[in-house]
Amino acid sequence: MNALTLTNAGLVMPFGGSGGYASVRAEDGVIAAIGGIVATDEEFIDLGESLLLPGFIDIHCHGAAGADVNEDGLDGLIEAGRHLAREGVTAWVPTLVPDSHDNYSRAVKAIDELMRRDPADLGIARVLGVHYEGVFANENRCGALRKEYFLEYSKDALAGLPLPSKGVKMMTLAPEIEGGIDLVEALVSNGWIAAAGHTSATAEVLDKAWNAGLRHLTHFFNAMDGIHHRSLGVAGWGLAKDGVTFDVIADGHHVHPSLLAAVTRARGTENVILISDSISAAGLGDGEFEVWGKKIGVSGGVATDRNGTISGSVISMKDAFNLVFSNGSSFEEASAMASLNPASLLGIDRETGSLEVNKTADLTAWREGEVVLTVIGGKIVHNAL
Numbered sequence: 001m002n003a004l005t006l007t008n009a010g011l012v013m014p015f016g017g018s019g020g021y022a023s024v025r026a027e028d029g030v031i032a033a034i035g036g037i038v039a040t041d042e043e044f045i046d047l048g049e050s051l052l053l054p055g056f057i058d059i060h061c062h063g064a065a066g067a068d069v070n071e072d073g074l075d076g077l078i079e080a081g082r083h084l085a086r087e088g089v090t091a092w093v094p095t096l097v098p099d100s101h102d103n104y105s106r107a108v109k110a111i112d113e114l115m116r117r118d119p120a121d122l123g124i125a126r127v128l129g130v131h132y133e134g135v136f137a138n139e140n141r142c143g144a145l146r147k148e149y150f151l152e153y154s155k156d157a158l159a160g161l162p163l164p165s166k167g168v169k170m171m172t173l174a175p176e177i178e179g180g181i182d183l184v185e186a187l188v189s190n191g192w193i194a195a196a197g198h199t200s201a202t203a204e205v206l207d208k209a210w211n212a213g214l215r216h217l218t219h220f221f222n223a224m225d226g227i228h229h230r231s232l233g234v235a236g237w238g239l240a241k242d243g244v245t246f247d248v249i250a251d252g253h254h255v256h257p258s259l260l261a262a263v264t265r266a267r268g269t270e271n272v273i274l275i276s277d278s279i280s281a282a283g284l285g286d287g288e289f290e291v292w293g294k295k296i297g298v299s300g301g302v303a304t305d306r307n308g309t310i311s312g313s314v315i316s317m318k319d320a321f322n323l324v325f326s327n328g329s330s331f332e333e334a335s336a337m338a339s340l341n342p343a344s345l346l347g348i349d350r351e352t353g354s355l356e357v358n359k360t361a362d363l364t365a366w367r368e369g370e371v372v373l374t375v376i377g378g379k380i381v382h383n384a385l
């Protein structure tokens with residue numbers, strides 16, 4: 001049996017319950033016990049009252065540490081995954097920007113290959129599947145996406161997108177494009193998670209998309225129509241529609257922290273998911289980088305292209321967690337937004353996303369803004385204690 005006991009852990013439990021300081025024991029990759037544990041002679045680690053959180057889950061990430069999901073293949077995914085693990089991310093959904101069919105195929109083949117390997121052995125965050133951002137989006141809301149690769153929707157165009165042999169399938173799309181509602185229906189009936197983003201859809205179109213099964217909005221406020229008090233816009237619809245969830249790039253630049261706090265209060269923590277939307281330059285500091293064929297400058301933690309358009313972020317989920325915590329959310333709320341809520345959206349919350357017995361032992365220990373330990377499948381992949 002493969003066992004690990006973490007002692008003296010400040011437990012951050014789901015649903016607002018603080019667990020106090022206790023021990024957590026993992027056996028064969030799952031959480032076997034919380035509290036009431038007598039550490040025996042197997043491996044045990046004293047967390048010194050660091051917080052113990054369920055590992056962060058990033059549903060929107062284009063890469064990090066110099067590696068890009070579209071361009072850098074298996075080695076790039078491993079490089080990015082190693083960086084993410086150090087940042088407390090235990091699982092992520094590699095996110096593809098619109099590209100040629102050949103590049104999509106190469107990237108998805110690498111994702112598929114990596115999903116067959118043991119992330120703990122490689123010391124990397126778990127790969128959960130694939131997120132197609134765009135390809136069926138609104139050209140007028142393309143942001144940093146290359147519209148020359150956008151496709152018109154048809155059943156064949158959708159069927160032509162390569163997929164890994166297992167795992168989650170997510171797509172960010174604009175429901176107002178020709179055939180957009182059919183697209184949502186096709187996605188939902190084939191087990192995809194459909195999210196509206198890079199969109200100027202009216203409330204009427206969004207209601208139709210809702211009826212077709214769309215339940216989520218991608219990077220709320222960014223690359224979508226904002227709120228006007230006489231016209232709902234996409235953001236207004238997202239605020240007004242009961243039951244819809246949204247994710248937010250919580251880097252303090254894409255959405256003003258005060259607005260993020262306000263919409264979180266308005267819609268409830270349970271409907272908010274933190275994402276990084278990080279690009280390959282994440283983790284490399286300030287400088288000039290080449291991303292998706294364009295020069296991107298990173299200065300003071302903001303990535304912009306030559307026209308000054310913000311082009312993804314350079315944060316990690318740890319930074320997003322820190323931001324919402326410093327912004328007034330409790331540890332429990334910040335943790336739900338970073339772990340349980342993304343797991344729920346992806347439909348994997350029975351297995352992961354919170355500190356509960358029988359869930360996967362994907363864990364992150366946090367102290368004073370830093371990740372001090374990352375455990376994936378019950379194995380330590382990062383230790384800075």
Ligand SMILES: [Zn+2]
Pocket residue numbers: 060062095133277312
């Ligand atoms: Zn993105």
